[in-house]
Structures are given as structure tokens and as C-alpha cells.
Amino acid sequence: MRTTKILLSFLLVFGMWVAVVPVMVHACSCAQPPSIEDQLNRKTAIFTGKVLSLTKPAQREIQSSADPVEAQFEVKTVWKGEVGSQTAVYTALSSVSCGYEGFEVNKEYIVYAHGDPDRLETGLCEGTKTLTSAQDDLEALGTGYEPAKLAAKIMIPQEVPLKLSTMDTEPDRREGIQVVVPAISLSLIILLVLFIRRRCRS
Template identity: 65%
Template sequence: MSRKTAIFTGKLISLSRPNQGMIMSSAEPVSAQFEVMNVWKGELGTEATVYTATSSDSCGYEGFEVDEEYIVFAYGPYDQLKTGLCEGTKELGSAQAELAALGEGYKPIADTSHEKKASETSIVHKDRRTSSIWSVILVILAAMLAVTLLVVIYKRRKN
């Protein structure tokens, strides 16, 4: 439990599998969106998205089905929660021992600070990437200008 970011029960409301290509890894991520019902660990809103590998060959949880309820043990940052075959995630109907051990949980909160932080962090990273790109462009333009000036000076001295 100490290594998990979030522990909750929820109803699976959507499942997004990766597009089937000619070459596909068993580790390709599957996105599972849950309606959160009860929480034991973490600051979760009424919905949470959890990622897992496509196949159990890469320790992915293959048992997800839409409209079924699960107990989910997830790790990682709130905006990229992950679960897998060995994390303890399972159908709620077969989780009586886990539910008894966890005791009483709490209801999800409507607005979570981690969702705001995740979106703010995303904006900051995009701003940094944009400024980095512009820095590279400016350096390239300055180098091109310097080379052009050197060529002009060289030709004038040669004449």
C-alpha cells in the first residue's frame, strides 16, 4: 500500500486500446477511465484514468471490461496513474479480502488540486519547449548571418 499513489473502487466507463499496426508491442498503453466510487488512498476526483500495458506479457492487466466494477491499485503521478497484472487490481466481486483489509474508505472529491497542478505543469512544459525551439531557431539564424557576413567580407577583400 505504501508504494501505491491511489487505491480506489470504480466502474469502468471507457477503455481505449492502441491502434493495431503491423508491428505492435505488448507494452503499448491501454487507457481505462473509471467513475470513482470509493477511495482508500490518494486525492481522486469522481473520474480517474489509469494506464496499463496491452498484454499480460508486459505485466498489463487484460481483464478490464466496460461497465464492470474494479478495485484498482495504481502508482505514478496522478495524471499518469498506472496499474498492472501484479499490482492487485481485480474485479470488485472477487476482492472481498482486500476490501475487508482496507476497511472503510472515503468518497472522491469533486475538484482535486493534482488535476490543476497536472494541467499547469503541462502548460509550463509546453512554454519551455516553445522557448527552447525559438532559442534554437535564433542561434541558427545568427550563425547563418555570421557566415553570410564572413563570405561578403572575404569576397570584398579578394576583389
């Protein structure tokens, strides 16, 4: 009987510890910043612009750090790509998935974007930054050109995984562990209590 009580106490402590201690998620790891020449060769679009709006994914019970955020830009100057005067750029919701979390409405940025021209993507490791901290980039890029006078497109946010080439993150399955492990531990504790009560009655 004493051994059973010790085992029960251990399971209770273990279950509480699992529920309280968070699962470690590794942050995005960026390589050495690429040169401006590399940026011009590799990126789909490079431009400066002001953020007009930010559209974040709808809140869900289990949120993925890779869910896309849409930043709508009023484009000022372009160095690469056929970018319209207003264009959307997507990034992951969290820096854990290499998302760029620095976008704010009415602030200006230099954006280095990759991907399909109709769905430009950027991230923490792409070189995107505020315009005030991009003086070296602007000098190296030189004179740009005006954005293309393209018909404005209505972009509907799509909750699809971003293909960020510089991602170095743990699988999203880690985010569900915090829910699953405590549930399993609680189930084991309940089964053990029922088993002990049944033995005591017999």
C-alpha cells in the first residue's frame, strides 16, 4: 500500500511538472547577411515602401508560428522586380519561424523579397529592415526606379506554409506537445486512482 502511495505521488508531481514547464522551441538562425550584389541576383524584388496595413491570421486554439502575415505596402522606389505602386508581402507570424516581426503601419522599410512575383515573401534573414537603418543599403543600391503602374490586385490571405529558404526551426509538432503530454499524464493519473480504489474495495 505504501509503494502505491509513493507511485501515485510521483505521477501527480510529474503531471504537474509537464503541464507547467514549456516545451523549448528554437529560434530562427540566420547565416551571414548577403552582400547587395547577392541580393540583386537572388531576390525576386527589392523596394522601399510604407506599410499601409497588416493582416494577421485568425486566432485559433493552436496557432502556428509559420502562419502568414500580409503587409500591404505603398511602394516608393524599386531596384528589382516589376512591383506595383501598392503590393503585398507575406512573412511568417513569428521570428521562431524566421518571420519578420518589425512591420508597423505607417512606417517605411526596405524590403528584400523572394518567391513568386504574385506572392512575395520576406523574413528575418532576408535583409528587410526599417528605412532609417538602411543607409548603407541605399548607398550600395544606387538609383532605383519608380514602381510599375499596375492594376491593383485584391490579395486574399491564404493560410499556407511559407517556403522560407533561410528557415532553421523545429517542426511545428512541438507546439502541440504542450497540449498532448499533459492530457496523457492526466489520463494515466485518473486510471491509476481508479485502479487503487478498486483494489482497496476488493
